[in-house]
Every structure is written in C-alpha cells, then in structure tokens.
Amino acid sequence: MAGTSADDDAQPPADALSENPYLALFVPASLLPSRSDIHDPTSPAYKKARRKHLKSTRNRPDSPLDAHRTPFRAAEKKYKARFPPPDLSDVLDLAAADPARAQEVARGKCNGRADAIPCEEILLRGEEGQAHQRRAYMFPGTPGLVLLPSYVSRADQRRLVRWALSDHAKHPNETNLDTHYVIPREGLWNQYLNVRKGELEDIEVLPRAAVLHQSNPYPAETLPEPPGPRKLIANEPASPTNYSKLVSTPKPPAPPSPSDTLMAHVDRSELSATSPLVSISLGCAAVFLIGGLTREDPPTPILLRSGDVVIMSGPACRRAYHSVPRILEGILPPHMEGSDGEGEDARDWEVYEEYLRGTRININVRQVFPKGFDPAAGSQRAAP
Template sequence: MFKDSFKYYKARQPAPDLKDVIDVHNSDNKNVRKITVFAADCQNDLSLYLGLKPVEGWSAFDFINIPGLLFIKNPFTPSGQRNWIVKCLKNYTKKPNILNIDAHGFLNDDKTWWDESFGAASKTDLLAKLRWATLGYHHNWDTKHYAENFKTEIPQDLKDLTSVFATALGFNKFNAEAAIINYYRMNSTLAGHTDHSEIYLEAPLFSVSFGQTAVFLIGGLKLEDPAHALLLRSGDVVVMSGNSRLRYHGVPRILYGDSAPWESNDQSLGECNDWKRAKSYISEARINLNIRQVLKPGQSAL
C-alpha cells in the first residue's frame, strides 16, 4: 500500500534498501521502454534559449507498469540547469508570486527572499524556511481550488519550456497556466496526494527536478493500491498523463546525488555571483518545478 511504502522509504533508522527503486538512468532497467520524441525546427530554436539539448538527442521513456507516466532523462545542458536553478531561486521568489513565508512577515515590502538570504546582511535562517512558491493561477492550499481573482501572469519562459516538452511528447495543445515550485531541504518530504484541483484533468502535469536526488513514489487511484518508487535526478522531467494523472504520489526521501550535471568543463561559463549563491543552496537542497493547465481548451476564465 502507498502509506506503507512511504513510511518505509522515509525511515531513517534503519535506512531503506533502494534495490527496488526504479532508476531510469540505468540502461538495463526492465521497468521502462524507450519512446519516440517529436523534433521540429521551431522546438530547437526555443531549446537554445531555454538551455535544452537538441530535441532529437533526448531519451524519453514510459513505464510498463504505470500507464501514462512519461520520463525525459535530463534534457538540459549544464548551463541550462544553472540558469533554471537561479531562476527558481531568484526570479520566481519575487512578487507577484506567492511564497509560503509571506504570511509570517519575514520579508520587508521592498526586499525579496533572495536579497535577504544572500545579501550583505544575509539571513541564513530564511534559506530553510522557503518551501513553496505559486505562479499563474495560485493554488489555494486550504480550499484546494483556483480562483479568477487569485492569479498573476505565468512567466513566458515557463510556458515556452512546457511547450517544448509537450510538443516532443505529442501533447500539442497544452497551455501552462499554473505552477508550484517546491523547495526541499535534505530532510524534507512531500506527503502522498493527488493533483485534482484543475478543471481540465485530461491535460498532463509536467514536473522538473533540479539539485539533489529524490525518491518519488507513485501509487494508484486509491491509497490501498501498491506503489512504485523512482529515482529523480537533477534535470529529469516526469509527465503525469492519462491513467497516471490522478494517481497518489509523493516524495518520502531526498538523497545526495551521485553527480552534479550543472557542472561543466567549459571554462567560458565562469561562476557569477548569482550562480555561486545558487550552487551553495542546491548543494543541500532539491527544487521541483511542476506546471499545470487549469482551463479546458478554448476556455478563457474560470
């Protein structure tokens, strides 16, 4: 059952055995099969500015025992990962986006989480307090609903990023309208849940990981159903579509990654101050970007 599996992988003493965790980066994995991605010239034009490798070089998979769950193995370049990590930490934590810490008065009106955490008089205790940010249609954590008077513009780069992913996987009409960014420390977890707040549940949900590695648990439509555990490394993209869209899922454990795919041998990339700060954060953290379509095709408002 999902709860039993979650408890097992969350346990500290004794630590769980990871032998049954599906690792798509293992070329001998029998739980997945390779699928075709669709590459077009316009996608590769977008990919360049989004920090993505050419689409025709991506490795994408589906899961034999989890219909509808799709996986793109790190399609980002090292500099692309750097840029997106900085965006998640510096850009997407600014107003008008909403943060979990807003209600606690930790930030002055003219200061951002980034400024306060990494500025001259840095408040390092704020680093661990940041847990989520919402963009576009803001998810209401109490009602689990969206509202037309509780939304802001979703960043164009997020719309473009999911457009490339969607087109490559054959979801040609996907429209990014809401995003939640989760910020995990090494002892963080995300309890099992389903994502059912969106009106148009036929649209896929895109989830992008950066930083340290996560054990991602996905079960069935009921908590009583068995669950599968997957390893998600920095840059990996998971797409919940079709039958998998409403399955229970969560993150019982964060692990230190066995590589740092944001690093590069290209000395021309250098290390600007923004990246130095982001790199220090990501060495002890994981970021998850998940993007959804809220409205039905052709619908302009709730």
C-alpha cells in the same frame, strides 16, 4: 533494457562500484566511498549508527497501526527510513545505465537499478544541432506517465535554478510564506543575496494573518526561509509582544533538509483533470512514488535526478496518488558545482550551490483552467 546497480546496500559500496563496468571506467578515485560512509556496513560510522538505532528502538512497542498500513504508506515509510539505509534495489534509476552520468551515480550512496521497473523506451524526435538522440520511457503499469531522463541540458539546469530562486519566487507571484509574513517585493532570495554582499542592514519581517488575494503556494522545497521568520518561529510564542525582541542575522536561509518531503496526495486544484503536467527536477536526487487512484494500489518507485523530466497525463495518471518521500542528500551532480566553464563566475554560483546541496527544486508546468476559461471573468460573476 539492461543495467546494473551502482550501489548495493547489502554489500560495501566499493564492491558494488567495482561490479559496475560504467563506474569502473568513468569514476575518479576521489569519488570512491570512504570508510566513514554510513552506507558501508563495515565502516565505523555504520556500526555507530546501528548501535544508536538499536538503543533508540529497544523499548519501542510495535504499533498496531503498522499492520494496517496501505501499500502506498508502507512504501513511503520504507524510503523515509534513516537507518538502516533504505534498499533502493527495487527503484528505477535509468542513470545507472548511462555512462555520461557515471560520476553523478557514484556520488550517491543509495542508487537504484536501470532494470528495476518494466518500461518501454521510445526515441524522441531529434532537434537540430543535438549531439545525442534523447529518449523517453513509458510505463505499462501507469498509463500516461512518461519519464525523460537527463532531458534538460546542464546549462539550462543552472539557468532554471537562478530563475526559480531569483526571478520567480517574488512579487507578483505568491509563495507559501505570503500568508504569514510581509515578504519583500524583490523576494527573499534576492534580499538574502544583498545581505550576503553587505549591501543591506538587518531587516525585520513581521507575520500577518492572511492575504487579500488568491494564493497558489509553491512546494516547500523550492523556497528559502528568511532569517527573520526563522528567528521568530524559534522564539517562544510568536506574538506581537515579541516582535521588538527579535534580531535577525544575515545568515544563509536554511535549505529544506532531506527530511522535508511531500507525502501521498492527488492534484485536485486544477479544473482540468486530464491536461498534462510537466515536472522538472533540479538539485539533489529524490525517490518519486506514483500509484493508482487509491492508496491501496502499490506505487511505482522512480529515482529522479537533476535534469530529469516527468510528464503526467490522462485521467488515470493525473488523478493518481504520488509523493516524494525521500530526498537523497549529498547527490548534487558535478555540473551543479563551481563555474560552468562558460564565463560564469564561480563565486557568483557559490550561494546557489550551497543551497542545492540539501535541496531538490521541482518546477511544475500545469494547466489549472480548461482551455477557453477566463478565471478573471469567473471571479467577477461569483462576486456578490
């Protein structure tokens, strides 16, 4: 499988763009990098960031812990780095060899290579009415890991974004905010949409210590923050005496910044350790790392873009350490902007687009309990 890089951190992005035949054919001039690009070593922005970086690290002593980092932790630190911009030449980026995704690749200042990691391509069974044969990729070094690039259609990506924010992140489903706040039954996102339209007055949100039923928190990157709690957290101590002083404003919920990441972990909440997990990426691209059963195993780096699907199956893969150390800001694909051309009002989508510009939404489908297990019956037997 051959592919070329759409960007090379060691050279100005314009050079890398000109070397990629796909980008030269399909990328409009408006998407070429500007001279203010921090990823271009010849740009004023890069030189300014370099001076700032050198100044901030001049008197910083080397930590003795650096020499004892595990391979997984070292990889996380590498891709989390803000300056110098991380070199993604060793990251698998299958979009780099796909002409249909050339504009999406060109928007990124850090791109991987389609031949960076050994993988085996397999054809999927075609669906009726499908114009192109979709492909999947398996990894000999990580048995049970399957990557399906650009598997979710563009229309379905937008539909899933609406579903995740408007339909799913609300009662009766619990979020990681339910532990601390009394969340409106319609969900924070829907309430924010009403505030944005001017249909609601300012609403006070008070924190609570705990909830009375089992919680299954969502990943932080899938949830907007309410204006009220953000104001509360910004205040000095978040105590009941300060509640009356809080005045939240109808401003957009702060999207998770590119620094909001998911560090190395193993999925242990499911009783079934071998059932497949299906993960759908939406919004900004991100670096995904998957290693082995310990942090001593060097991880495989993969660049996940909007519409990509990852399947983790089998005990070796489902119990492997994995993380998302970096969300790449400003890499929202063109089909996530404006109207979809199918009757959707661009103004209606605008609020979702604003949120997605700094956000990656990850939708997971997993089997928590073994087949035939009734969690309700189990909880009744465990009750005193």
